[in-house]
Amino acid sequence: MTERYVVAIDQGTTSTRCIVFDRRGRLVSLAQHEHKQYYPKPGWVEHDAAEIWRNVERLAPEALRNAGITEDQVAAVGIANQRETTLLWERDTGVPIGHAIVWQDTRTDDLVRDLQGAEGAKTVEHDSGLPIATYFSGPRVRWLLDHRPELRERAERGEILFGTMETWLIWKLTGGLHVTDVTNASRTMLLDVHTLDWSPAALGFFGIPRAMLPEVRPSVGVFGTAVAGFPGVRIGAALGDQQAALFGQTCFAPGEAKCTYGTGSFLLLNTGKELVRSTHGLLSTVAYQIAGGPAAYALEGSIAITGSLVQWFRDQLELIATAPEIETLARTVADNGGCYIVPAFSGLYAPYWRSEARGVIVGLTSYITKGHLARAVLEATAWQTREVVDAMNADSGLDLTTLRVDGGMTADNLLMQSIADVLDVPVVRPLAAETVSLGAAYAAGLAVGYWPDLEGLRQNWHRAAQWLPEMDPAVRDTEYRNWQRAVERTFDWTRPS
Amino acid sequence: MPGTVQSIERAAAVLRLLAGESGHLTLGQIARSLDLAKPTAHGILATLRYVGFVEQDRASGHYRLGSGLLQLGHGRLDVNDLRSHSINWADPLAARSGEAVRVGTILDGQVLVVHHVFRPDDTFQTLDVGTLLPLHATALGKVLLAYRGVPAEAELERFTRRTIRTTQALETELQRVRDTGWSLEAEEMTPGTAAIAAPIRGYGGLVVGAVGLSGLVERVCDSHYRPHQHLVALVREAARAISRDLGAARR
Numbered sequence: 001m002t003e004r005y006v007v008a009i010d011q012g013t014t015s016t017r018c019i020v021f022d023r024r025g026r027l028v029s030l031a032q033h034e035h036k037q038y039y040p041k042p043g044w045v046e047h048d049a050a051e052i053w054r055n056v057e058r059l060a061p062e063a064l065r066n067a068g069i070t071e072d073q074v075a076a077v078g079i080a081n082q083r084e085t086t087l088l089w090e091r092d093t094g095v096p097i098g099h100a101i102v103w104q105d106t107r108t109d110d111l112v113r114d115l116q117g118a119e120g121a122k123t124v125e126h127d128s129g130l131p132i133a134t135y136f137s138g139p140r141v142r143w144l145l146d147h148r149p150e151l152r153e154r155a156e157r158g159e160i161l162f163g164t165m166e167t168w169l170i171w172k173l174t175g176g177l178h179v180t181d182v183t184n185a186s187r188t189m190l191l192d193v194h195t196l197d198w199s200p201a202a203l204g205f206f207g208i209p210r211a212m213l214p215e216v217r218p219s220v221g222v223f224g225t226a227v228a229g230f231p232g233v234r235i236g237a238a239l240g241d242q243q244a245a246l247f248g249q250t251c252f253a254p255g256e257a258k259c260t261y262g263t264g265s266f267l268l269l270n271t272g273k274e275l276v277r278s279t280h281g282l283l284s285t286v287a288y289q290i291a292g293g294p295a296a297y298a299l300e301g302s303i304a305i306t307g308s309l310v311q312w313f314r315d316q317l318e319l320i321a322t323a324p325e326i327e328t329l330a331r332t333v334a335d336n337g338g339c340y341i342v343p344a345f346s347g348l349y350a351p352y353w354r355s356e357a358r359g360v361i362v363g364l365t366s367y368i369t370k371g372h373l374a375r376a377v378l379e380a381t382a383w384q385t386r387e388v389v390d391a392m393n394a395d396s397g398l399d400l401t402t403l404r405v406d407g408g409m410t411a412d413n414l415l416m417q418s419i420a421d422v423l424d425v426p427v428v429r430p431l432a433a434e435t436v437s438l439g440a441a442y443a444a445g446l447a448v449g450y451w452p453d454l455e456g457l458r459q460n461w462h463r464a465a466q467w468l469p470e471m472d473p474a475v476r477d478t479e480y481r482n483w484q485r486a487v488e489r490t491f492d493w494t495r496p497s
Numbered sequence: 498m499p500g501t502v503q504s505i506e507r508a509a510a511v512l513r514l515l516a517g518e519s520g521h522l523t524l525g526q527i528a529r530s531l532d533l534a535k536p537t538a539h540g541i542l543a544t545l546r547y548v549g550f551v552e553q554d555r556a557s558g559h560y561r562l563g564s565g566l567l568q569l570g571h572g573r574l575d576v577n578d579l580r581s582h583s584i585n586w587a588d589p590l591a592a593r594s595g596e597a598v599r600v601g602t603i604l605d606g607q608v609l610v611v612h613h614v615f616r617p618d619d620t621f622q623t624l625d626v627g628t629l630l631p632l633h634a635t636a637l638g639k640v641l642l643a644y645r646g647v648p649a650e651a652e653l654e655r656f657t658r659r660t661i662r663t664t665q666a667l668e669t670e671l672q673r674v675r676d677t678g679w680s681l682e683a684e685e686m687t688p689g690t691a692a693i694a695a696p697i698r699g700y701g702g703l704v705v706g707a708v709g710l711s712g713l714v715e716r717v718c719d720s721h722y723r724p725h726q727h728l729v730a731l732v733r734e735a736a737r738a739i740s741r742d743l744g745a746a747r748r
Contacts, residue, residue: 024592026589026592026593027589322575322578322581323581324575324577324578324580324581325575325577325578326577327577328575328576328577410584411577411580411581411584412577413580413624413626413627431588431591431592431614431615431617432588432592433584433585433588462592462615462617462618462619463615463617463619463622464588464591464614464615464617465613465614465615465624466615466622466623466624467624
């Protein structure tokens with residue numbers, strides 16, 4: 001019997017990757033292509049969806065060749081994708097209407113400010129589980145229809161289609177299937193997260209015709225069979241990237257949480273079949289849904305600036321040559337010397353959601369060296385994690401007992417120790433670093449019976465490293481108070497013009 | 498000046514010239530400035546490029562100082578950089594071998610553990626990044642010593658009855674490591690455990706660290722203290738992959 005594999009397509013913000021996994025969840029091969037970032041105006045970020053599809057078409061044979069296998073050995077393909085990125089295309093031709101508007105794009109700023117005060121806003125926030133913000137797709141669709149009035153009529157006739165990136169890729173892979181999954185749909189603000197279907201109230205509020213929306217499907221379940229890219233292979237799953245990481249970390253039980261440390265960081269806590277509403281600035285989101293079963297929900301804490309603070313330290317201040325050197329520099333001193341950096345570069349995300357805040361460095365004295373600044377950079381990520389975890393504990397009534405981590409910053413031992421210290425819980429890194437892709441692969445393999453059940457997937461999870469809390473509780477409390485005082489100093493810095 | 502090597506003098510002059518220019522220089526400009534024939538200048542530049550001291554802009558063909566020079570100023574490869582490049586290859590090594598994996602480099606006559614991946618069996622293990630280990634009694638240490646180019650210390654502490662205790666025996670062992678490209682340690686540090694390691698090479702083939710696995714001696718070796726060949730192959734494969742990564746990152 002020939003060995004069979006599962007392939008994940010990870011359509012990320014800067015690149016697209018195809019990864020082949022074996023039955024034990026081990027990475028067999030990886031192929032990756034970056035795509036161009038377009039910044040047409042300040043605050044605008046766009047991707048060329050046609051370029052991204054071309055990359056997938058190139059990556060598919062590359063990944064299989066690197067693994068030394070053929071399509072008939074692929075049991076299923078799973079998709080994990082950058083969330084909230086918004087694209088319109090023509091149903092007849094499949095040609096995109098302009099570029100995709102990327103999740104970081106803030107062009108809907110003014111629109112969102114108006115919508116926040118509009119009638120019905122509370123209902124939409126209730127139905128979607130999200131606060132009205134530029135982060136989500138719904139306002140972007142509205143913006144596109146407002147700025148290209150000729151599109152609205154065609155959208156109402158179903159000639160213009162909307163999709164996030166998984167919808168676009170499934171459309172291209174299957175030759176015209178217009179579907180999304182519940183996790184991606186839950187980031188549009190258009191989904192009623194209780195019924196798991198489009199919310200009539202939200203569609204009315206944003207003025208978005210239902211005819212342009214894809215069909216909402218469970219995340220784990222066969223979407224269709226590919227005719228391009230991986231011809232003949234079933235598409236078994238689609239998930240937003242952070243939900244995929246939660247799945248890849250096998251956080252299947254309520255109370256299990258993971259944090260992915262990248263440019264920004266995203267902490268998701270599985271809350272089970274119950275949708276938990278946050279009163280502390282977290283997002284209520286769908287974690288996954290297996291076909292035929294109920295949805296599992298999650299609370300999400302999004303931190304805008306973590307790894308990008310290290311990049312800023314490297315590229316803008318030029319105090320280090322490579323990102324990992326931040327740890328070397330930080331270890332030249334024993335503590336932060338009383339210095340704190342709050343990276344509210346474009347406001348603060350969870351739990352504050354203050355868009356008018358701007359970054360500060362406080363506690364500067366003539367004693368402070370670049371080593372102290374490096375400490376403060378790493379501690380900023382640790383304390384931001386603590387704030388999100390506190391909010392989660394308060395909202396869910398569950399006390400986090402362990403944090404599972406992944407992402408590039410987990411290579412930084414000092415940071416991982418700091419996180420264990422400030423959270424006062426063990427921090428654990430799994431052996432599989434590629435949790436986003438792994439999650440998509442797991443979900444797809446599960447859908448086609450390649451893996452029998454969630455318990456089988458758990459068997460594949462192994463601990464690669466663990467950091468235990470060592471900090472004196474009194475020091476922790478004092479430092480946390482100092483951090484919170486530093487955060488207060490970022491508020492109200494920019495003023496509406 | 499007797500005893501100087503002309504080509505090295507010329508290479509130094511090329512570097513000084515490039516260091517003095519904020520922008521980039523063409524081959525013609527460099528040859529003219531130093532009064533060299535173009536083929537001579539080209540040969541020097543090609544060699545400097547090869548060792549990473551000079552870089553050539555792909556689009557314009559202009560020459561500039563390379564990142565290899567900055568690394569020189571820095572001294573050794575940053576240990577956190579080494580970990581960052583190792584992490585993607587150390588994980589699969591642990592997954593495939595089923596054993597614990599460590600990456601080490603030399604610090605003050607000892608092995609400094611810069612990265613550690615637990616044995617993937619979910620038993621309780623503690624991270625020993627930052628720990629110092631003896632060079633002569635570990636697989637990582639033997640690799641680091643073998644490519645160091647200086648004789649081993651005379652003082653060889655004994656840990657078990659199998660620990661190498663004479664410099665002569667150690668030299669023989671290190672020669673074997675150089676010949677085969679990997680090292681073995683079997684119950685030389687702790688009874689019941691064994692380890693295999695291979696060199697991580699940076700730019701120009703310089704050994705900057707070692708990666709290896711360790712585990713119970715009966716899992717790593719056969720009854721004659723010979724290591725299982727598939728484990729040796731996995732370790733060498735990981736070492737080559739990390740080396741490729743390091744070379745690529747600095748080119």
